[in-house]
Each structure stands twice: as C-alpha cells, then as structure tokens.
Amino acid sequence: MHEQQQQQTQYEPKIVAFLCKWCSSAGSDLAGVSRIQYPANATPITVMCSGSVSPQYILSAFNKGADGVLVSGCHIGDCHYMEGNYYARRKLYMVSELLQFIGVEPERFRMSWVSAAEGTKYAKVVRDFVEDLRHLGPQDKLKAQRP
C-alpha cells in the first residue's frame, strides 16, 4: 500500500494541450504574465482554432503515450472564426463517446473554453486535469507498444 502510494505521487501524467491561438493560448499567456503557477504536465500545441483539431490528433496523442488530451478554445459564441468552436464541440463530443466505447476513461479527454482574459481559469483547468489524471493512473489502452 505504501509502495503504491509512493508510485502514485511519482506518476506524472503527460498531457497534450491543443490551445486555440486567439483565446486559450492568449489566456495561457496571461496566466504567465500574471505568474499564476500550475503543474508542468500539460505541453501546449497552439492551433489556429479549436475547430481545426481533428479527432485523429486526439487518438494519435493517446497512441503516442498521452495520459490526457485537452482541447481549449474560445467561449461558445466568441470564436474568432465565428463558428469553429461549435464544430469542435460537436466533433469532439463524438471523440469522447468513442473513447468510452473502446474502454478508455472519457475523463482523459477534456474540452474547455478559456478566453484571453481567463489566465486564472486556464491554470485551474490544467491543475484539475492533472489531479484527475493522477487518480486514473497511466493510460496504456491506446498506447502503442513500441520497443
């Protein structure tokens, strides 16, 4: 039990965070400017719009060993490209259904809406996600068994 606990505290989940350039990436920049601390587990990939995140990217991230994937865009109705985040929401809802269907905990995939003014929120999203993933443990269902 003690050993298991120790293992859990050492386990650092790997998160790929797809952030849209206009809101969420700017929001994470604001977290930086405001020096709001959060865990280093989520590495951002800035994309133009959350609507450009293909379901393939998410599955591929799990395949390459991600323990969690975050997609974050502008608030619904505030998309810089008018309706990209609606597409993201519809498409990515399907991904979370699919993950559940194939036996991956749907909690491993998360969507959030973080505006350019919400540095605090971005930090919280990452903090909460890391916390939840620590409880779930490593993801190996979709991870490719490469030598």
Add this chain to the structure above:
Amino acid sequence: MTKKRTGVFVCHCGSNIAATVDVAAVAAAMAGEESVVCARDYVYMCSDPGQNSVIQAIKDNQLDSVVVSCCSPNLHEKTFRENAKAAGLNDFTCEIANIREQCSWVHKDRAKATAKAIRISLSAVKRVSRNLALEPIGIGVTRRVLVVGGGIAGIQASLDLANSGFEVVLVEKNATIGGHMIQLSETFPTLDCSQCILSPKMVEITRHPKITLMTSSEVQEVTGYVGNFRAKILKKATYVDPDKCKICDDCAKVCPVVVPNQYDLGISARRAIYIPFAQAIPASYTLDESSCLGLNPVVCGKCKDVCEAGAIDYDMQSRTVTEEIGAIVVATGFDLYSQDHLGEYGHLENAVDGLQFERMCSASGPTKGKVLRPSDHKEPKDVVFIQCVGSRDPARHCSYCSKICCMYTAKHARLYKHHVPDGRAYVFYIDIRSGGKGYEEFVQRTMEDDETLYLRGRVSKIYEDNGKIRVYGNDTLSGQNVEIEADMVVLALAMQPSAGTAEIAKTLKIGRDKDGFLQEAHPKLRPVESVTAGIFLAGAAQGPKDIPETVSQASAAAAKVVTLLSQPRLIRSPTVARVRSRLCTGCEMCVDACPYDAIHLENGKAVVNDVLCEGCGTCSATCVRAAIEVKNATPLQIQEMIGAVLSL
C-alpha cells in the same frame, strides 16, 4: 526530403526564463536533434546583439530554418521573422517556441520546467522543418473608417481621421452625439465648461465633408477582414427629418406624453417628441416610438398637425445601410454602476449619482445650475460625497479603481461650495488618487480653499430619517465613528462598460477583459489595438479613464488607423488552406464547414479562395480524406508536434 539545417536560439530573457529553465540544457537537447545544426543560448535574444547573432548564425551555418525559444510569439515572432528575412530566408522558416509565458513564468520546479521547455522547443523544431516558404498575399484597402460611438472618444477619432483625409462613418446609438461628456457641467482640473469645449467639436462633425453621421443607429453585423470590412448598420426611424426640422419646439408643446428625460438622468421630464438638449447634434427633434401614444395606427397626431416645416413623417421606416470600410474604431464608452446593486446606499430620493449632480450644476441643466435636492427642491446645506461606491470592492462589486471619481468628487465638492457658499461638504474616501497634471493641486484647493472636510473611511450605511439622510461612517485617521445628518448624498458610482459593450464585442469578434471592458492587444505596447487586425479601441470602453486620457487614446487610435490605411496594399497571412486535389472527392463537407465561404467546387474538386480564407483549419478537421490542409499547420506537422510533445 533533403536534410534540414535548423538553428535553435534559446533566450534567457535576463532571468525571466533562465531562473526556472536550464537554457543551456534546452540548447544542448536541441543540438542532439538530427535536423539541428546549430543551437545556442543568449541572455537577450531580442536585443540588438542577440538579433545580429541570429542573422550571423544563419549565414555562417547556411541555416534553412530557425526556431527561437523565447517569449510569446505575440511579442517577437515578427522580430525574428524579420531577422530570418534579413539573412535571406523566407519569413515562414522561423517559428517561435513560447517557453516564457507558457513555461518559465508558470512553473517553479526547474527540472520539470526544463523538460517542458525542451518539449515545446522540439515541437517547434518539428513544425519548422516542414514549413513551406510562403509569400504574403497582397490585398487592396478601402480607405474609409467606421467609428462606433459618438462620445468624446468617437468624436475626436472621427475628426482626426477626417482631417487626415479619410472618409468616416460615425455611428451613434442615441439621438445625439456628445456622450457622457456633454452631460457634465465643468471639467477638472481647470473647471472649464464641458459644453463650451465639446459643442464646437460636435458641430464640426456635422459640417465636415468627410464625415457621415448616423445617429439612432446601431452596427448589426460586420464581415470581412482588415482593410476590407463590410458593416451592416441599422438606422432606426426617428420619424422626424433632421434636414427639415427647425427645432421650433411647437411639436413638443402639444405632445401630451411626459416621460423622464434620460439626458438629465430622470431629473427633468421630456415629451415623446423631443430634443435631448438644445445643442444636440443633429439639431433635430426625435419621436420616441416607445413613449408615443401610438404610430400604427396614429393615435394622437398632434405633433404632425402643428409642424409647419413638414418634418414629421409617421411612415418613416428603419432601414439597414451597408458600408464598406477598411478599419473600425470602437468607442462605446461607459455607464455608471447601477444603484440596484447597492444594498446599503441604494435608491434614496436624495442620494443622487455623480452624473445627476453634474446636471444640477450645469447652467443649462434642469435646475438652471442650482444645487437643489430632489425631494423638496430646497438648497441642501450639508452634502456628503461618498467615493468608491462599487469600486475597489472585489467581494461584492467591481474590483478595479474607476480612476476618475477622486477627481470628480473633488470637483463636485468645489462646485457645490461655489453654488452654496454657506454649505458644508464632506467627502468620504479610501485613498485620494490624483495622478495627473494639476490634479493633486486641484484636490488640495478643494480641501483648503473651499474648506471641504475629507474623512478617510467608508460609509457603512445611509438611511432616510425625518427628511434628512443619516450617514454612518468611520474616520480611520481619528479612529472614530462619524455620524452626519445630511440633506443630500452624492454617490461616486463605479464606471462600467456601457450596456452594449458585450454585444458590440461579439459583433466585431473582439475580446473583453475580466471586468467586461474591451481587451487591448497588449496592455503596454498595443493599448489602442484590439486583438483583431483593423479594429481599434478608444475611450472608456477599454477601461476607466478621464477626458484627457480618452482624447489621447482616441487620437492614438486614429493615428494607428492612418498608419494602416496609408499603405498601398495590405499584407495578409499566406497560411491559408490548400487542396490536395488528387485526394479530394468533391464531397463538399469543407464547403459547408467554412465560415468564410472561401471554398467552392470546380470540376468536382474543392478550390480555396486565398483572399477570403482566414486559415482557421475547420475545413481540414472536417475532411475525412485529409485532402485539405492549412499551409504550415498540416496534419503531418501537427502529428510530429504531438510526437515531440510526448517524447519525454
């Protein structure tokens, strides 16, 4: 693919990055990559020697691509792309890895932050290795400007732009321009009359041949992009032709309807057909449909009967006008925080807000410049001014400082003492913030020359008691509770973004900050630009500010517009979608998904219009055959970036 020759430049940013990230380790890790032929770190990469070292390294090592690991690309992407260009490369052979805002500033653990900085840098290396050299797309510019909001900010911006030779369309929601400034009596710190300094500018707006003024109008929809916007503006029916109206007041004399006059904040009344104030621009009466007895069918019709000029037309229709413009200045101003939110001070008849007090002091106001309390129209002898009402109260109201209240309260106290020399003025304050030319001296004169009693502390409660207002407060300097029997209380309510700010922000796709004010592109270096190219901000819509600051910002926004629209052609990002025709089956999924109608079918294959495409990539995520992709953000690049992010 021939072997890439990438250079990686890791910036210390003084200690901003280097304190948390082992920059040498990042450079060393990048040097181990196959495509990287040169990796180094430097204390300030954006400094002149730093930039020169990048240019020199490109030449010395025959680099074909560059990654700079530094701050957010919003700050220095342009800088380093210029360096790449100076060394003979294409702009798009340079990518930024953000290891400051997204890494060193938000983490403390050096090992973890360094590992993350390596992941971020590596993903940029992967991305840049597949970037195409792209040439910017040149587009034409419409040399006209839309200014939204006709307060002092919008007026100043419009005049500056029109005097620079650009056509301006000025849109104002209300029946007259002038905004809140025209409601003021005198202005600090010089006590010159607000109308006297603003009215000439308002008249100039109507007379200027380059300015089209649209009052009682609202921007409904804006499409297009920088240099080429198209705005749909709803011009509401005012039922009076301003060209024919002689402002003789005959119509208002016969109008049977009496409603509160918003311009005087309800202190005076007006008719359903009215002119907000005598100097209103356009100089015309307006028929307020919502308070008129009825226009369809006409119930009363008296005003039309008496109008000798024939200016009144009950059949006038609201109409939508489309304007082509190249840039937009948003100057939608502020509103006062609502008294509804104030449990402890709210809604006593003799507790007025700052703007109501301004109207009382104004010579052209409802009381003809006499300070009279609303309940019995008697001259108040004890007046308590409460500052920071709703401001600086994160627990219950607005967390920010509204910035102008210290000064206007000092002004109010002085005006009151000038009007009622034997009256007593008390000011409750938290701090006095009087940063501004001549401001501190102004406040001192209020205290000393005009004998206003300043009490440092908050007022806990006010309530009506036997025709007086009992004010309970605390003087933190003497440590005593204070109780004042006041005849009138003036509340310095917080400034908040005007009611339509959320809507206009949505229409224009520009951001708002946590308090709802319009978000500037950078708090220090780009204070008058929105995040959307071609849209600029002026005045209190961006944050609380006084008149001098508002005028400066409006002129700054106008100057920015002039800079933009003076270019012969605008440059548009070439990172647009392209179709891999061989894979396209003509299913039209992308055509439907594109928010800009930039894709159409030609001979059964999708074709992208480079000028309309914004490069959002929604099409590429929709295509099941990966037949459409955004240049320099292709699925292959993203896949390799995912791999890099998960590599350690």
